[in-house]
Amino acid sequence: MNRSILIGRLTKSPELRYTPSGVAVTQFTLAVDRTFTNSEGKKEADFINIVTWRKLAETxxxxxxxxxxxxxxxxxxxxxxxxxxxxxxxxxxxxxxxVRFLESNSSNKRNETNGNSHPGASQDPFSDDSKPIDISDDDLPF
Structure with missing residues (x-):
């Protein structure tokens, strides 16, 4: 069986190319943190080459x-x-x-702060986390 699952951060934005026959392809590198630190106490990462094809490449x-x-x-x-x-x-x-996008795209964050999205989109639902929540016992599922 040959399956790998990796979670990391892209080292650069993917560039879309097409083969001579018109098939979409992207190649980029993913920085994947190691679970341990080196002798100096610093985290290290492995840089893994990723290739995507067709619709996934375009996405x-x-x-x-x-x-x-x-x-x-x-x-x-x-x-x-x-x-x-x-x-x-x-x-x-x-x-x-x-592929799974594990955090929101920063360009979407920029659009929200510029007012280019629906009202209230940039509001953080947990921004009042230090204040008590007003909820009745009837609304609790337990």
């Missing part, structure tokens, strides 16, 4: 941007090619077939 190009926290599911693929110097180069990447 990623439209909605993902540098720094956005995102989850990808796919398969590990190892491919190789000969570079200009005649050396064999091996590339390991994740060919993603599922």
């Amino acid at each position: 990623c190009a439209e909605y993902l941007e540098k720094g956005r926290l995102t989850a990808f599911e796919g398969r590990i693929q190892v491919r190789n090619y000969e570079n200009n110097e005649g050396r064999r180069v091996y590339v390991t990447e994740i060919v993603a077939d599922n």
